[in-house]
Amino acid sequence: GPKVLQIPSHQIIDMGQMVTLNCDPVSNHLYFYWYKQILGQQMEFLVNFYNGKVMEKSKLFKDQFSVERPDGSYFTLKIQPTALEDSAVYFCASSLAGNYAEQFFGPGTRLTVL
Amino acid sequence: GDSVTQTEGQVALSEEDFLTIHCNYSASGYPTLFWYVQYPGEGPQLLFRASRDKEKGSSRGFEATYDKGTTSFHLRKASVQESDSAVYYCALIPSSSFSKLVFGQGTSLSVVP
Numbered sequence: 001g002p003k004v005l006q007i008p009s010h011q012i013i014d015m016g017q018m019v020t021l022n023c024d025p026v027s028n029h030l031y032f033y034w035y036k037q038i039l040g041q042q043m044e045f046l047v048n049f050y051n052g053k054v055m056e057k058s059k060l061f062k063d064q065f066s067v068e069r070p071d072g073s074y075f076t077l078k079i080q081p082t083a084l085e086d087s088a089v090y091f092c093a094s095s096l097a098g099n100y101a102e103q104f105f106g107p108g109t110r111l112t113v114l
Numbered sequence: 115g116d117s118v119t120q121t122e123g124q125v126a127l128s129e130e131d132f133l134t135i136h137c138n139y140s141a142s143g144y145p146t147l148f149w150y151v152q153y154p155g156e157g158p159q160l161l162f163r164a165s166r167d168k169e170k171g172s173s174r175g176f177e178a179t180y181d182k183g184t185t186s187f188h189l190r191k192a193s194v195q196e197s198d199s200a201v202y203y204c205a206l207i208p209s210s211s212f213s214k215l216v217f218g219q220g221t222s223l224s225v226v227p
Contacts, residue, residue, distance in 0.1 A: 001159070004157065033213070033215075035215070041219075042217045042218060042220065043215075043217040043220075045214045045215060055213075056213070058214070091158075093157070095213065099213070100146045100165065100207055100212065100213070101213070103215065104159070105150075105156075105157025105158045105159065106157050107157050
């Protein structure tokens with residue numbers, strides 16, 4: 001089936017540094033998402049993105065977070081500066097349509113903030 | 115707020131056993147309900163969804179029925195196989211959103227031959 005890729009699979013950084021997580025969505029998809037899963041906890045929605053704009057975001061999507069997808073390249077999540085509580089697995093997803101459509105998930109990026 | 119509760123954190127079965135994973139939700143109106151499955155090293159993938167009361171979703175021998183009266187969407191399979199070992203997530207999209215998935219805690223299923 002359609003595949004979403006995430007780069008890197010693991011990232012270790014020091015608190016206060018900037019990090020960019022990259023997502024290569026399914027090629028014809030138009031809607032993009034980020035979810036966060038802290039170890040042992042449930043996956044939580046961060047943000048969705050369509051047509052160059054954030055459509056919905058949760059309280060977890062702090063001011064230090066930003067997303068973009070310049071001209072069909074990677075869909076990125078940038079955190080600047082990082083904090084210890086940002087340590088988690090971040091899952092990217094994409095879908096062809098918006099309303100209740102099937103979301104295809106990547107394998108996740110494990111981010112460790114020291 | 116909207117939430118999903120899965121009561122079983124881990125389930126261990128033998129092949130050909132019957133599987134039930136319980137899922138209850140809290141949300142106003144008629145959320146769309148989903149079951150996702152996650153294999154090691156991969157992201158969650160959709161098993162099936164249901165959007166109306168009494169609607170049954172099914173795929174690969176798994177099934178669940180949307181029950182608004184009991185706010186439940188329990189996952190069942192009559193005869194599990196070792197290849198079904200994975201983490202199963204119940205999730206919903208609230209009627210107030212169009213694509214924000216709210217996940218349960220996940221249930222890790224282990225099936226031994």
